[in-house]
Structures are given as structure tokens and as C-alpha cells.
Amino acid sequence: MRAPIGDFDNARPAPDCLELLTEPVAAAVRAWQGAVPADQLLYVDTDPEIADTAVFVAHHGSRLLDESANCVIVAGKRGEATTLAACVVRSATRVDVNGVVRRHLGSRKVRFAPMDTAIGATGMEYGGVTPIGLPGDWPVLVDATVVDTPWVLIGSGRRRGKLIVPGKAFAELPGAVVLEGLGVPVS
Structure with missing residues (x-):
């Protein structure tokens, strides 16, 4: 099957290739509910050596950046309490950690979580983290764009x-909050 974006000829519905996903992602796909059917979540095989966004886009075309x-x-801290959250932004932007994220989490300080x-x-590989399959009690902050x-x-849980x-x-x-301005242009 040809993917709806990119130059991928090997797209398959994610429910048909659960063995290629990390356990948290596979579990989320198995339990998928909502207006979008699970078979519209597509898996494409890609080279783990080019998983990082800049290298991936250079290889597959700049159109994919959009x-x-x-x-x-991210890890938000207020007093002794630390809150882990996921931020999902378009690849051409960066997360507004010290503005939108900090205010939304009610944290005094927010930083990117250590690897x-x-x-x-998450139970996922660094460089492949996806919001699908994250712990259910985490905030998942999603840029409106x-x-x-x-x-x-987006990542599949693996590189x-x-x-x-x-x-x-x-x-x-689960835990999704759609926010305007979460992703800001890279300067």
C-alpha cells in the first residue's frame, strides 16, 4: 500500500504489524477507540540510521517537514513534585517550554526530560517516542496545527x-490537550 504522504511504498495498517512496535505502542493500537479507525494508523518501515528529523527529511524530502x-x-517541577508530559509539535517548530508548557502544567520550571x-x-526508544502508548495519566500537549x-x-516507539x-x-x-502556540517557529 502506498502511504498518503511521503515516498513510502510499504505502508501497512498498524494493527497488522504489532510485532514491529514497542509493547506500549502495540497495546495502544490494540485498544484503539475513537472517530479514527485503528486501520488508519499506518506503519512504514524506515532506516533507523536516519530516524532523526533533520536527516530523515533530508533523505525523504523537505515536504515531509510540514x-x-x-x-x-518534558519534566515540569513545582516544589518537590515532578510532572512528566509529552509535547507534540510540527517538526518545523520547537516546543514553547518556558511559556505555553510551563503555564499549562502550572510548573515553576520545565525542562526536557533526560534521555x-x-x-x-515510556518504554520506547530514544528518537522514536510517539504519543501513542504513553502512560494514561500523562498530559499529552498537542499543538493545534x-x-x-x-x-x-511521527515516531513508532522505535527508531x-x-x-x-x-x-x-x-x-x-488519552490525556490530550490541544493548545494554540505550543509549537513556535525555529529562529
């Missing part, structure tokens, strides 16, 4: 492979 998103894990924390808490994008390329998902599906994820 059709892909990054999921980053060990991010992979340990991601939801408005017809098809979005090998990506998911292509209808943008509106991100608004239905």
Missing part, C-alpha cells in the same frame, strides 16, 4: 519505522 511531528518528553527518564518512563494536518508522520496518523486522531489520545 507533514511530520515530533513528540518530546534515561524519557525511555524508562498538528491536529489540523490531514496526515502526520526503525514511523507511524502516519490522521492529525485529528491526536486530539483523541
Whole structure:
């Protein structure tokens, strides 16, 4: 099957290739509910050596920059309490950590979670984190422009492979909050 975006000829419905996903992502696909059917979550096989956004876009074409998103894990701290959250923004932007994220989480300080924390808490590989399959009690902050994008390329939980998902599906994820201005242009 040809993917709806990109130059991928090997797109398959994610429910048909659960063995290629990390356990948290596979579990989320198995339990998928909502307006977007699970078979519209597509898996495409990709080279793990080019998983990072800049290299991936250079290889597959700059058009994908507008059709892909990054999921980053942040840690908000207020007093002794730390809140882990996911932020999903278009790849051409960066997360407004010290503005939108800090205010939304009610934290005094927010930083990107250390790699060990991010992979340990998500059960996913660094460089492949996706908002699909995150712990259900986490806030999943999604930039409104991601939801408005017809098809979005995002990590699959591993460095090998990506998911292509209808943008509106991100608004239905457990813990999802759609925010204007979460992603700001890279300067």
C-alpha cells in the first residue's frame, strides 16, 4: 500500500504489524477507540540510521517537514513534585517550554526530560517516542496545527519505522490537550 504522504511504498495498517512496535505502542493500537479507525494508523518501515528529523527529511524530502511531528518528553517541577508530559509539535517548530508548557502544567520550571527518564518512563526508544502508548495519566500537549494536518508522520516507539496518523486522531489520545502556540517557529 502506498502511504498518503511521503515516498513510502510499504505502508501497512498498524494493527497488522504489532510485532514491529514497542509493547506500549502495540497495546495502544490494540485498544484503539475513537472517530479514527485503528486501520488508519499506518506503519512504514524506515532506516533507523536516519530516524532523526533533520536527516530523515533530508533523505525523504523537505515536504515531509510540514507533514511530520515530533513528540518530546518534558519534566515540569513545582516544589518537590515532578510532572512528566509529552509535547507534540510540527517538526518545523520547537516546543514553547518556558511559556505555553510551563503555564499549562502550572510548573515553576520545565525542562526536557533526560534521555534515561524519557525511555524508562515510556518504554520506547530514544528518537522514536510517539504519543501513542504513553502512560494514561500523562498530559499529552498537542499543538493545534498538528491536529489540523490531514496526515502526520511521527515516531513508532522505535527508531526503525514511523507511524502516519490522521492529525485529528491526536486530539483523541488519552490525556490530550490541544493548545494554540505550543509549537513556535525555529529562529
